[in-house]
Amino acid sequence: MFANVLVEIKSKKVDKTFTYKIPDKLINEVCVGSLVTIPFGKRELEGYVLKILDSCDIEDIKEIKGLKKNEIVLNEEMIELGYFLQEKTLCSLSCSIQSMLPKALKAKKGVNIKKKYISYLIRTKKDEHLSKPNQIAILNLFENNREVKLKDAEEISASGVKTLIKNGYLEIIKKEVNRFNLKESMYSNEKTLTIEQENALKKIRQFYNKKTTILLHGVTGSGKTLVYIEAIKDVLKNNKTALVLVPEISLTPQLIDRFNSYFKGSIAVLHSHLSEGEKYDEWRKINEGKVSIVIGARSAIFAPLKNIGLIILDEAHSLSYKQENNPKYHALDIAKKRSEIWNCPVILGSATPDLNSMSRALKKVYEYIYMGKRAQNAKLPNITIVDMANEAKCSHTILSRDLEYKIIERLNNHEQVILLLNRRGHSTYISCSNCGYVYKCPNCDITLTYHKTKNTLRCHYCGYTKFFNTKKCPKCLENSLNYLGLGTEKLEEYLEEVFPTAKIKRMDTDTTKNKGDYDEVINEFAEFKYDILVGTQMVSKGLDFPKVTLVGIINADASLNIPDYKSNEQSFSLLSQASGRAGRNSSSGEVIIQSYMPLHPILNFVKNNDYKSFFNYEMKLRKTLKYPPYYFLIQIKLKSRDYEYLVKEITKVKKYLERNCDKKTIILGPATSNPFLVNKVYSFEILIKYRYDEKIKECLKDLDVLYQTDSKVTLDIDLSY
Ligand SMILES: [Zn+2]
Ligand SMILES: [Zn+2]
Known part of the structure; x- marks a missing residue:
């Protein structure tokens, strides 16, 4: 018997299966979906069996070395999904299959996550001739239990346990344990349907x-x-x-x-x-x-659920x-x-x-x-838009007077407040008011964000971190550095100053790094241990806190100004979602949206909870600008460390597309990506808009093949951009 094995190499250059002989000792174990180890050139790699063959005419065929897991990792449906994903996203089959699996089941040398067992002791022989008190105490554990955890018995005497096992009184058995268990639910579920x-x-x-x-x-x-x-x-x-x-x-x-x-x-x-x-x-x-x-x-x-009904x-x-990474698929x-x-x-x-x-x-x-x-007859919240240009004149740049007043009101009433600010860190940039110097990432064209709690400047794109505790400008040496731009840390600091008696909690990726942090914040806020929860969009979703009666959107413009055709749509949904946190129970809630563009149509659709007008407005815009759903959109990115080379190649790509696509297809760019430079890698992009173009997929596949062998540039195609 032989097997076609997909090896762990993700490169499209080796995107095919290799045939191996199944050795006799594994004939009953290796089947379609097995994760096996195989010799590959001089190396030993891992791979998935995708097909079993009865015969094979390759001479000197190599044998499968062994089985990595004793379970079937891929079922027929998953293999089908793997091919589907490869076709849909133009990634390699290995990449698509690997992305469907948890790390423990990925074909990857060196990863070894095993099942967890707990050892128990069972009693195998009765005997009354024991005299050692240790051993008697251990055996006494079995009076009411058939099995005793090895650990518990060893606590009495490890050597005693050893002797009892050696003399045949006890035997060790292993039982697998689930590392994850849901807690007992506290939710009462008697609600009837409306x-x-x-x-x-x-x-x-x-x-x-x-x-x-x-x-x-x-x-x-x-x-x-x-x-x-x-x-x-x-x-x-x-x-x-x-x-x-x-x-x-x-x-x-x-x-x-x-x-x-x-x-x-x-x-x-x-x-x-x-x-x-x-x-x-x-x-x-x-x-x-x-x-x-x-x-x-x-x-x-990709969960390997069978017999799905919904x-x-x-x-x-x-x-x-x-x-956003390869394979660039959409779950839908x-x-x-x-x-x-x-x-x-x-x-x-x-x-x-x-x-x-x-x-x-x-x-x-x-x-x-x-x-x-x-x-439950809860009313939709009452939404107000505040013009921050007016507030800034009275030096209320972070909290408007209205929002500040209403927070005080809520604190007095023992109600809770959620404040949304979609930027983490303290200040989004630091610059010198004397010479204009701005701290930038050495690897990217991005300003560094100041994180005060750790005294660091950080790049949110490449992770570059620099210790920072100076007041002196590194260029002109004056003490004239300014902390500009508002992040969640600075907001938290400001709130602590303005509302000194309030209990305030910040929630963003910086405060919820460890497992369980997030759950803890949510639970504590639900138990009313805090008055104000401030955070990034994490605070806007799926939470149900009956005591929250006020939601403040600190800077609604941040999401509206993102240079992406989806920014209106995303802002409408983010702001509506966040607003929806207010007044979940029958007492009606209030929402304050702060903006420098108070007349922006999207904000007013949110204010009036008017999805229909939002939809019509945005559809008109998309039609005029030829965006989805009127047009399909494909994004092509070309990246390289070599700027000159990249410019040459992206021009070639554009010409290639113009030659090979349908005449009605619109090809925009090349333009610099935003950000243009990340981790010392430059990036240009081309946008393709089309309605009917039968050749386009084939054309992009060919383009992809052209760049597979070019080690100086990476081509990235996003078919459902
Ligand atoms: Zn300076
Ligand atoms: Zn960077």
Whole structure:
């Protein structure tokens, strides 16, 4: 017997399988989906068996060396998804398959994450002739227990345990333990469905066993989660399984707790806050069919769940469903592929559907369900936009007078406040007021952010860090450095000054680095240990705090000014989401949006909670500017350390595209990327806009092949930009 093995090399140059002989001793163990070790040239590598062959005419064929894992790592569906992903993103097959798996199961020499066992002792012989008190004490542990943890017995006497084992009284057995266990749920689940929720569910029920995409458009607080839960109950009744995806930052203990209260013991969780060992254990639970529900972030879309009856993407508009590294896939594409395989519906839940989904719903390509009321009769929050240009005149540059006053009011009423500022660090740049010097990253064209708590200047792109505690400008040597730009650290510092008695907590990637930090902040805020929670967009998602009655958006312009065609859409959804945190219970909430562009249409759509006008406005803009959903968009990036060479090559790429694409296809650029320089690597980009171009994919594939052998530049194609 022979096997086609996909080796661990990610390069597209070796993007094919290699045939090996299966040695006799492994004939019963090696099968499709096995992770094996193989000789490759002079090296020993790892790889996946993708096919078993009866015969092979290669002479001097090498043999598979061994099995790395004694479980089947890839099932047929996953192999199919791997090929699909390769085709969809133009990455190598090895890259696509590896990205579907937890680290423990990746083909990679040197990674060795194992199952975890606990050793127990069992009693194998009864005998009354023992006289040593140690040994008697150990055996006494078995009076009420059939098994005793080895560790507990060794605490009495390690040598005693040894002797008892040697003399045949005790025997060690090993039991596997799951490293990850959900906590007992504290959530009470007696809520009945509202009429809107009931109707939504009725409509969803028509599509079980059909490959359909359903857009569930429900305003914040309308209770989409309860609809998901009821639908999942149906699916489980039919002996099928459900896959639930949420953006990473929405994977709060609150959300998991809520699912766990309904589906105790049937849930596996997959997200980046788990250790590699925990991920491995969760993954195996799914693969072995021990759970029927998977909740996770983007890559959980590849969970080896079988017999899927429902796939849910909550907050489907979120950019976090798109992977920015290779393979550059969107979770929705994989969801649709799996819905085809299992013949089941995909639900896209959102309070602010992205334009692509909404226009598909309007064209009836997607089914559409709308829920416009907040559950439990909670009112939508009252939103005010404050013109910061006026405030700056009264030197209120961080908090407007209105927001400051309202925070005091909330503090007096013992209510809670959430403040959103989408920039971490203290000051976003430091410059000299005497000579104009600005601290910049030596590797990137980016200003360094000052982090006061650690006294460092940091580049948020390449990670460059520099210790900093001087007042002197390094150029003119005057004491004239200014800390400009507002980050969460500075905001926190400012709040502590203005509200000295308030308990304030900051939440951003800097304060939630360690496992469990994030959960802790959320839990403590929910238990009312803090009055004010300030943070980046982490604070805007999926959280339900009944005592929060005021939300402040410190700088709404930050997201509106991002140079990306999606910035309006993203701002609308971020601001609406954040606003939705206020007044989740019946007392109505308030939101203050601070901006230097108070007349910006997007802010006013948010203020009026007017999705429809937002949609029409933005669609008109997209049509005029030829952006999705009217046009498909492909981004091509070319990167190199050699500037001169890069300029030459990007010009060639442009010419190549002009020669080979359809005449109606629009090719824009080359333009410098933003940022242009990261980690000493320059980057140019070309944007392709097209409606119908049958040749384009083939043309890009060929282009990709051309650059595979060029070691001086990297070509990056994003087909679903
Ligand atoms: Zn200076
Ligand atoms: Zn940098």
